Amino acid sequence: MTGRHEVRWLFHSTAMVADYDRAVALLGDLVGLRVLEYGESEEPGIGRRGGMAWAGDNAIEIGQPIVDGGAAQFVSRFGGGMHSVAVQVRDVDATIAHLEANGVRIAARPRPEMCFSDPRDTGGVFLQWSCFELDVDPRFGAPRPPAPPKAIAPATRHAYVGALVDEPSRLAVRLATLVGTDVTFDDTDAPPGEPAAGVSLGDCTLALFSLVPGDSERVWGRHYERARTHLLALETNHIDEVEAALRNAGTNVVRADADTRLIVLDPAATGGVQVALTDRLLPGDPRS
Numbered sequence: 001m002t003g004r005h006e007v008r009w010l011f012h013s014t015a016m017v018a019d020y021d022r023a024v025a026l027l028g029d030l031v032g033l034r035v036l037e038y039g040e041s042e043e044p045g046i047g048r049r050g051g052m053a054w055a056g057d058n059a060i061e062i063g064q065p066i067v068d069g070g071a072a073q074f075v076s077r078f079g080g081g082m083h084s085v086a087v088q089v090r091d092v093d094a095t096i097a098h099l100e101a102n103g104v105r106i107a108a109r110p111r112p113e114m115c116f117s118d119p120r121d122t123g124g125v126f127l128q129w130s131c132f133e134l135d136v137d138p139r140f141g142a143p144r145p146p147a148p149p150k151a152i153a154p155a156t157r158h159a160y161v162g163a164l165v166d167e168p169s170r171l172a173v174r175l176a177t178l179v180g181t182d183v184t185f186d187d188t189d190a191p192p193g194e195p196a197a198g199v200s201l202g203d204c205t206l207a208l209f210s211l212v213p214g215d216s217e218r219v220w221g222r223h224y225e226r227a228r229t230h231l232l233a234l235e236t237n238h239i240d241e242v243e244a245a246l247r248n249a250g251t252n253v254v255r256a257d258a259d260t261r262l263i264v265l266d267p268a269a270t271g272g273v274q275v276a277l278t279d280r281l282l283p284g285d286p287r288s
Helices: 020-031 070-078 092-101 168-179 213-220 239-248
Strands: 007-016 039-041 048-055 058-065 081-089 106-111 114-117 127-130 155-165 183-186 197-200 205-210 228-236 253-257 262-265 275-278
Touching (some): 007 228, 070 081, 081 155, 155 275, 168 205, 205 228, 239 253, 239 275
Parallel strands (some): 007 058, 081 127
Antiparallel strands (some): 155 228, 197 205, 253 262
């Protein structure tokens, strides 16, 4: 414990889905997702079956709700999808003090080592702040899981986690203050479907997209009616070949943008997780 707020890195993104087994199988075939651990918990504030999985250089938690609660309501109302962003912090008590000093309420603290902030105070982005370590996580000394024998578009890195928000430029400044990092880029002319601002998460970028409910089905293949975390963008090699391989495999592509080098997959093809593929990081990414 350090007694001060510090975000170390992206701990994981989180997706809540209707069928954990289906999502894991589909993402394994598509991007080479590998399960790190599995468990079932009816603990209040968790209430899911699933666990951490590895894609490229970072983790995603995939869960299927098994008790009534917020996660079950999320899946029932929205059909599942990307749910939240978890960051690894040095001292969760110091982080809570920092958040509250900046007008952010704590929505839940299911364990002493972690908490969730109220998304109403963070522009709709649901954030988890954690200081516990997982012994299956390669960043805490575990071996990296072996690459799968075959995947259509093997993920090399988490390119970024995306969120649909109102006023991306303004919110980026707010979130950078809360995380304690920097705004990595700001593009006020970005059209719907392209990142408009970014915030460093230490080893990844949180990309903010403009929320345009009436255009979301064309851009993302599903309807988004309010601000929320919505996207996991994975970096892969040979993006042109990947697009052809996806179509040959019968994987539905919502759109493929040659300028931004972004391929948005139909959430039905990923078990409900909104995934995009790219061959580049965003401007100002901390890894570049």
